[in-house]
Amino acid sequence: MSHQQIDQFAHRLDKGVRDSVLGGSAAGTEKRRQVLFGDLPNADSLRALAGRIKQHTLEHLDRYLEAAEERLIDNGAKVHFAWDAASACQQVETLLRERGVRQVTKSKTMVSEEIELNRHLAEKGFDLVETDLGEFIVQLDGDHPSHVVKPIIHKNRSQIAKTFERCGLGDYNDDPETITRRAREYMRRKYLSAEASITGANFVSAESGRLCIVTNEGNSRFGLAGARVHIALVGIEKLVPDDRSLSLMLNLLGRSATGQNLTVYTEFIRGPRQPEAISGPEEMHVIFVNAGRTETLASDCREILRCIRCGACMNVCPVYRQSSGHAYRSVYPGPLGAVLSPLLAGSARFAEFADLPKASSLCGACNEVCPVDIPIPDLLLRLRDRAHREHAPAAFDDAPNLKPWAMLAKSPAAWRMSLRAANMLNIVPLGFLPFGPLGRWTSQRTLPSWRGGRYRQWAAERKKQKNNPS
Amino acid sequence: MMTCLCDAFFDDVARATHEVLESLGIEVIVPESQTCCGQPAFNGGDWASARQVIRHTLNVFQGDCPIIVPSGSCAAMSFHGALLAHEKETDLPQVQAFGARTWEICDFLRNGLGIESWEGRLDARVAIHSSCHSRGTGTPEAIRTLVGSIAGVTLLDFTQPEQCCGFGGTFSVTFPHISGSMGRLKIDSVRATHPDLLVSGDMSCLMHLNGLAEKQGSPLPVKHAIQVLRDARVTPVTVQ
Numbered sequence: 001m002s003h004q005q006i007d008q009f010a011h012r013l014d015k016g017v018r019d020s021v022l023g024g025s026a027a028g029t030e031k032r033r034q035v036l037f038g039d040l041p042n043a044d045s046l047r048a049l050a051g052r053i054k055q056h057t058l059e060h061l062d063r064y065l066e067a068a069e070e071r072l073i074d075n076g077a078k079v080h081f082a083w084d085a086a087s088a089c090q091q092v093e094t095l096l097r098e099r100g101v102r103q104v105t106k107s108k109t110m111v112s113e114e115i116e117l118n119r120h121l122a123e124k125g126f127d128l129v130e131t132d133l134g135e136f137i138v139q140l141d142g143d144h145p146s147h148v149v150k151p152i153i154h155k156n157r158s159q160i161a162k163t164f165e166r167c168g169l170g171d172y173n174d175d176p177e178t179i180t181r182r183a184r185e186y187m188r189r190k191y192l193s194a195e196a197s198i199t200g201a202n203f204v205s206a207e208s209g210r211l212c213i214v215t216n217e218g219n220s221r222f223g224l225a226g227a228r229v230h231i232a233l234v235g236i237e238k239l240v241p242d243d244r245s246l247s248l249m250l251n252l253l254g255r256s257a258t259g260q261n262l263t264v265y266t267e268f269i270r271g272p273r274q275p276e277a278i279s280g281p282e283e284m285h286v287i288f289v290n291a292g293r294t295e296t297l298a299s300d301c302r303e304i305l306r307c308i309r310c311g312a313c314m315n316v317c318p319v320y321r322q323s324s325g326h327a328y329r330s331v332y333p334g335p336l337g338a339v340l341s342p343l344l345a346g347s348a349r350f351a352e353f354a355d356l357p358k359a360s361s362l363c364g365a366c367n368e369v370c371p372v373d374i375p376i377p378d379l380l381l382r383l384r385d386r387a388h389r390e391h392a393p394a395a396f397d398d399a400p401n402l403k404p405w406a407m408l409a410k411s412p413a414a415w416r417m418s419l420r421a422a423n424m425l426n427i428v429p430l431g432f433l434p435f436g437p438l439g440r441w442t443s444q445r446t447l448p449s450w451r452g453g454r455y456r457q458w459a460a461e462r463k464k465q466k467n468n469p470s
Numbered sequence: 471m472m473t474c475l476c477d478a479f480f481d482d483v484a485r486a487t488h489e490v491l492e493s494l495g496i497e498v499i500v501p502e503s504q505t506c507c508g509q510p511a512f513n514g515g516d517w518a519s520a521r522q523v524i525r526h527t528l529n530v531f532q533g534d535c536p537i538i539v540p541s542g543s544c545a546a547m548s549f550h551g552a553l554l555a556h557e558k559e560t561d562l563p564q565v566q567a568f569g570a571r572t573w574e575i576c577d578f579l580r581n582g583l584g585i586e587s588w589e590g591r592l593d594a595r596v597a598i599h600s601s602c603h604s605r606g607t608g609t610p611e612a613i614r615t616l617v618g619s620i621a622g623v624t625l626l627d628f629t630q631p632e633q634c635c636g637f638g639g640t641f642s643v644t645f646p647h648i649s650g651s652m653g654r655l656k657i658d659s660v661r662a663t664h665p666d667l668l669v670s671g672d673m674s675c676l677m678h679l680n681g682l683a684e685k686q687g688s689p690l691p692v693k694h695a696i697q698v699l700r701d702a703r704v705t706p707v708t709v710q
C-alpha cells in the first residue's frame with residue numbers, strides 16, 4: 001500500500017521548489033486580502049453576485065453561445081467550434097497553413113495548454129513563441145506551468161538566469177530587470193516577424209461579442225499589433241451575458257489574482273481591424289473549444305465552470321503550497337484542478353485523476369477566496385463519492401476502509417461494547433478509529449490515551465444522582 | 471451529541487459541555503445509542519455508508535430539542551455535509567430539520583442563548599485556532615468573544631490564522647507528509663506568540679497538533695474552548 005501520489009510527490013519535492021511555491025502563494029494570498037478588502041469592503045457579496053452571473057450564463061450557455069457567435073460574425077470575425085483537443089489543434093493548424101503563416105506569437109492561454117497546442121504546432125514545423133514572460137521561460141525549459149497565473153512560481157531567478165544563458169540570451173545574470181530586458185529584446189523581433197498571433201480570452205460578452213483579454217506585460221497587444229491574423233482560443237465557459245458584467249468580473253479578477261486593482265493592460269476586442277483603424281489584424285478567428293466542458297456541464301459539479309482562472313484558490317491552498325502545481329499531473333493545479341481535471345478528462349479517463357479530489361483537508365479556504373464563490377469543497381466531496389462508486393483505484397491508495405467503522409457506528413450496542421472493552425484492556429480498538437490504520441497516524445504523531453466510554457459513565461451517574469438526590 | 475472523539479478520548483470535553491449547560495439551568499439529555507455524525511465515511515467518499523450512519527443519528531436524536539455538539543466540525547457535518555450526502559434522497563427534509571437543530575456549543579452559548587461575556591477568571595495568554603469547518607459559522611466569533619471576555623485572558627494573534635492545521639480526517643493518514651508539514655507550520659506560528667494555552671472548538675485539530683508537537687518532544691498546552699469556559703468559573707451568570 002502506498003501513500004497517495006500527491007503526498008509522495010510533496011515528500012520528494014525539492015526544498016527550493018517548495019520554498020518558492022510556499023512563499024509565492026502565501027504572498028499572493030496576503031496581497032489579495034489587503035487589496036480586495038481594502039478597496040471593496042463588501043467583496044464577499046460581490047463574489048456571490050459574480051458567482052450568480054456566471055452560474056446563470058452556464059445554465060443558458062446554449063443561448064449565450066449563439067448570441068456571441070452572431071455578434072462576432074456581425075463584427076466581421078469568423079467563428080469556429082472545436083469539440084475536442086485534436087480538432088482545436090487541427091483548426092489552428094489549418095488556419096495558419098491556408099494563410100501561409102509560419103511564425104506565430106502566442107499570449108498566455110490555459111486552453112492552449114489543455115489542447116497541447118505548442119507541441120502540435122512545433123511538430124508541424126511552425127515557429128511559435130510564448131510572449132508572456134513566465135510562459136516563455138516554461139517554453140525555453142520544455143517545462144509545464146505550475147500555476148494558472150504565475151506559471152513559474154516553482155522557479156527562482158537563478159534558475160531563470162541559467163535558462164537564459166543556456167538558450168543564448170546573454171551571460172548569466174539573475175537581475176530581474178536584466179532578465180526582463182533580454183526577453184523584451186528577443187520578443188520585439190518576434191512581434192515584428194510573426195504574421196499570426198494566438199490569444200485566449202478571459203471573458204466574452206454575449207451582448208457585444210467583445211473579447212476581454214487581460215495581461216500585465218502588454219504582450220497580447222504587441223502580438224496583435226504586428227499580426228495579420230488573430231486566432232482566439234476560447235473555452236465555451238468564458239461567456240458573460242453582457243458588457244456590464246465585465247466591470248464586476250474585472251474588478252474581482254485583478255484583485256483576486258495578483259492583488260492589483262486592475263491588470264495593467266485590459267483589451268476589448270470585438271472583431272478584426274475596422275477600415276478606419278490604423279493597425280490590427282485583418283482577420284479575426286474565434287475558436288470556441290469544448291474539450292470536456294459539456295460533459296462537465298452535465299455533471300453535478302458544473303459550478304466549477306464558473307472559474308475565471310484567478311489562481312486565488314491555489315495560492316491559499318495548504319496542500320498546493322506543500323506539493324506545488326506539478327503534483328496534480330494536469331494543466332490545472334490546486335483546488336481548481338482537483339475538481340476540474342478529473343471532469344475535463346471525461347468519463348473514459350476520470351479514474352486516472354480520481355485521486356485529485358482526495359488531495360484536500362476540506363478546509364474550505366478555496367471557497368472563501370474564490371471570486372465566483374465556487375463551493376469547491378462540496379464539489380471535491382461529490383467527486384470522492386463518484387470515485388468510490390466507480391471503484392477508481394487511484395482514489396483508494398492508502399485509504400482506510402470505512403465499512404467496518406460504519407457498521408459499528410450504526411450498531412450502538414456494539415459501539416458501546418467496543419468502547420468499554422477497549423477501555424478495560426487499555427487498547428485502542430482499531431475498527432473504531434475512522435482514521436486508521438493506526439500506524440499511519442502514529443508515524444507522525446502521538447495518540448492521546450484511550451478513555452472510551454468515560455463520559456457515558458459519568459453522565460449516567462449524574463442522571464442517577466439527579467433522579468435520587470440523597 | 472458527544473462526538474465519537476470525545477466518546478473515545480476526550481471525555482472531559484463532553485463533560486465540560488454538560489456541566490456548562492447545566493450551570494445555565496438547561497437540562498441535558500445524553501441519548502445512549504448515539505455513535506458518530508457520519509463524517510469519516512462522508513469525507514472518505516463512501517457516501518452510502520455515511521448515509522447509514524446519518525440515518526442512525528437522525529433516529530437517535532428525534533424530537534425538537536436543540537442538539538449541542540462540542541465540535542464545529544461535527545456541527546457543520548450535521549447542518550451542511552449531511553444535506554449534501556442526502557441531496558438526491560427522499561429523506562432530505564428530515565436531514566434538514568436535524569441540521570437546523572444542531573449547534574456547536576460556543577455558537578449556541580453566544581448566538582443561541584445570547585450570552586455576551588463570561589464571568590470568572592483565567593490569567594493566561596491564549597491563542598485561538600479556528601477550525602476550518604467552522605468557517606462562515608458563528609463559532610469563531612463566539613469563541614473569541616466568550617473566551618476573550620474572561621477576566622485575565624489576553625488573546626494572541628498568530629500569523630496566517632486562516633491556514634488549516636492539516637488534520638482533515640482520513641487526509642491525515644493518506645497524506646501524512648503534507649498533513650504533518652501543515653501541522654508543523656501551524657505549530658510554529660502558534661508557538662511564536664508564546665501562549666499559555668492553545669484553544670479551539672475542535673478536539674480533532676488539537677489532537678493532531680498536540681500529537682505532532684509531542685512527537686517533536688514538546689507538547690502544546692491545548693484545551694477545548696468549553697473546558698476553558700467551565701474552568702474559568704463555577705457560578706453561572708443569568709441568561710437573558
Ligand code: SF4
Pocket residue numbers: 148306307308309310311312313314336366369370371372373374
Ligand atoms: S476556482 Fe475560483 S479561486 Fe480558483 S482559480 Fe477559479 S475563480 Fe479563481
